[in-house]
Structure formats: structure tokens, C-alpha cells
Amino acid sequence: MVNLESLIYCNSESKCEVSDKNNGYFINSFNYEVIKCHQSKCTLINTNSYCSSYSNEVILNNNVLYYCNGNNIISFSDDTMYYILDDINANSIYPVIESGTDTIIIMIDKYSVTQLIKKKICLKSNLEIPLCNSSDITIYSCTSASKSCIILENTCDPLDPTELCNGYYLINVNEETNEGDLYKCLSGECTIQNNPTKGYYKVTDSTFKSVDYISCDGNKCKRIMITELETSSSIPGTLFYDDNIYLHTDSDYSIIPFQNFRDDIYYFSFVKNVDNNIFGTKENGDYVMIRVTEDSCVLADSSISKNYIKKNQYIKNF
Numbered sequence: 001m002v003n004l005e006s007l008i009y010c011n012s013e014s015k016c017e018v019s020d021k022n023n024g025y026f027i028n029s030f031n032y033e034v035i036k037c038h039q040s041k042c043t044l045i046n047t048n049s050y051c052s053s054y055s056n057e058v059i060l061n062n063n064v065l066y067y068c069n070g071n072n073i074i075s076f077s078d079d080t081m082y083y084i085l086d087d088i089n090a091n092s093i094y095p096v097i098e099s100g101t102d103t104i105i106i107m108i109d110k111y112s113v114t115q116l117i118k119k120k121i122c123l124k125s126n127l128e129i130p131l132c133n134s135s136d137i138t139i140y141s142c143t144s145a146s147k148s149c150i151i152l153e154n155t156c157d158p159l160d161p162t163e164l165c166n167g168y169y170l171i172n173v174n175e176e177t178n179e180g181d182l183y184k185c186l187s188g189e190c191t192i193q194n195n196p197t198k199g200y201y202k203v204t205d206s207t208f209k210s211v212d213y214i215s216c217d218g219n220k221c222k223r224i225m226i227t228e229l230e231t232s233s234s235i236p237g238t239l240f241y242d243d244n245i246y247l248h249t250d251s252d253y254s255i256i257p258f259q260n261f262r263d264d265i266y267y268f269s270f271v272k273n274v275d276n277n278i279f280g281t282k283e284n285g286d287y288v289m290i291r292v293t294e295d296s297c298v299l300a301d302s303s304i305s306k307n308y309i310k311k312n313q314y315i316k317n318f
Helices: 302-311
Strands: 008-010 016-018 024-027 034-038 041-045 058-061 064-069 072-075 081-088 102-108 112-115 118-124 138-142 150-152 167-171 179-186 189-192 199-202 213-216 221-224 239-241 245-250 253-255 268-272 287-292 296-299
Touching: 102 138, 167 199, 167 221, 179 221
Parallel strands: 245 268
Antiparallel strands: 008 016, 024 034, 024 112, 034 041, 058 064, 064 072, 081 102, 102 112, 118 138, 138 150, 167 179, 179 189, 199 213, 199 296, 213 221, 239 245, 245 253, 268 287, 287 296
């Protein structure tokens, strides 16, 4: 038996059933009746004509229904629009509005006004942006009708990439060992680097604040935070920071890595091959050649470096 206070939804084929929506305002499309539901109890309400004193309610003005977002009237249209309600008590459960410190989001479509419950949504100008691929969007997480929505940081997730993802990222970082998985992203296409070239990688995405630099020994990659670097170094092949990032290359010589060179030119330097040198390999002799780019400073591929040395083209020894 249907509860007399239940909300009934009928589709375009006149098939009707009890709706699972239990909170909000709902419109009967055949007339101007407005149904208000709160915690599964639904009643017809009398509509007022103006938003004054009737904020966050549905009104009927000149035979047209509107929603009052404060003193602003919102039309019921084919597009779903999203509006932020601040300074309310979420525990009162929308559409009941009480003062508080919470934030909720309401959705207004052609026939209803309901509270948004969604783990992640990207909004811009009251519209949902499905791909979350703009730097000027706001990302919200609204997981419960009785809890405040929170704003999520608009940053790249290589496991769920958008066009914001560019460069190198280290994720799934073990907080004890600082080891993680290295990903390389280009315009939203991200791939894990299972056998990364030995050396250092720079995180160039300014919104990704959990990792500054990455060191890889050919098998494992580790997080490096700039605040953890020493201000000097005596070990070739190590990074240090003294008003700038430096790579120690020899006993009394260092270079500034991660420089923005042209992509079609190879820039090389040499690092003394010693114990504990991340670039070092036994077969490489006293020095190893490294390749420097905007976001990497890695062991140069021997076939490429030999080819460029023979041709004597575009080689820069710092």
C-alpha cells in the first residue's frame, strides 16, 4: 500500500511509481502544484508571489514558478543548475533551512529542487563541468545530506586524469620510505613509468604540492621535498638548495638542472661516477653523461649521446 505522504513520479509513458527522492521541492507539470518533501513526508504547499521573506522556497509569479535563491528568482529550465547555500545547518536536512556553519549544494532542474549528494562534482558558473578540465572550476565533495560539502583541491590525479595533468607525478607514496609510483602525463594522458631512467625529475605542476622533486635509481622512485635538501653537497650526483636548486657534479663544480631548453636540442653535462651516485653504473667509467631538460636531469642514453658526440651537434657541457 502506498503511503499517502509518498512522492509519486510518472514518466512520459504515464508509468507511475513511488520516487526514491525524499527531500526537496517537486513540481506537478500538469498544473502549478508544488510538493515539498522532508525526510520522506510530502505535502502540497501554498506558494507565495515574491522572494521577499521566502528565500529558498518556490514561488508562483504571473503564473510562472520560480525558485528563490535569496532574493534572486531562478527559472526551472531543461538545464540542471547548481547553487551554493552557505551558513546553514546541514543537519536540519534540506528543504528545511536553519542557520549554521555548513555549506550544501542544491540542484534545480525542470521539475525539482533537490540537495546534491555526490562524492565529487566540478562546477563553474552554476553548471557541472564533467571532465574537470579547467583551472577555474571549483571541485566539491558532498557525501551526505546532513554534512557540509567540502572543497577539494583542483589538482591532477594521474589515476583519474584530466587535461590539467602535465609532467611528472609521484603518487601512492609510502610515508615511511618516501617511495611511490612515477607517472608521466601529457594533456591528460598519464602512463606509469615502470622502468624510469636513473636521475631526477621535477614536478612542474604548481597545484601538486605533495612532491617537489623525484629521484629514481632505475627501479624505485622517491619523493624529495625542497625543504629537506641540504644547502651544500660534497657528493657528486646529489641535489642541494641554496637560493636555487643545484646538482653537484664534481668535487668543486655544480650545475643548475631543470632548465627550459628547446625540445629539439640535447644538453649534456658530466657527473663524476662515485659510490652512492644515483647516475652511477660500474661500466660507465669515471664520469657519466646526463641529459638536462625542463623537468628531468637523467642518465643520457648511450646510443643517443654517442650519436650526438660523433656529429658534434648541439652539445653543451656546463
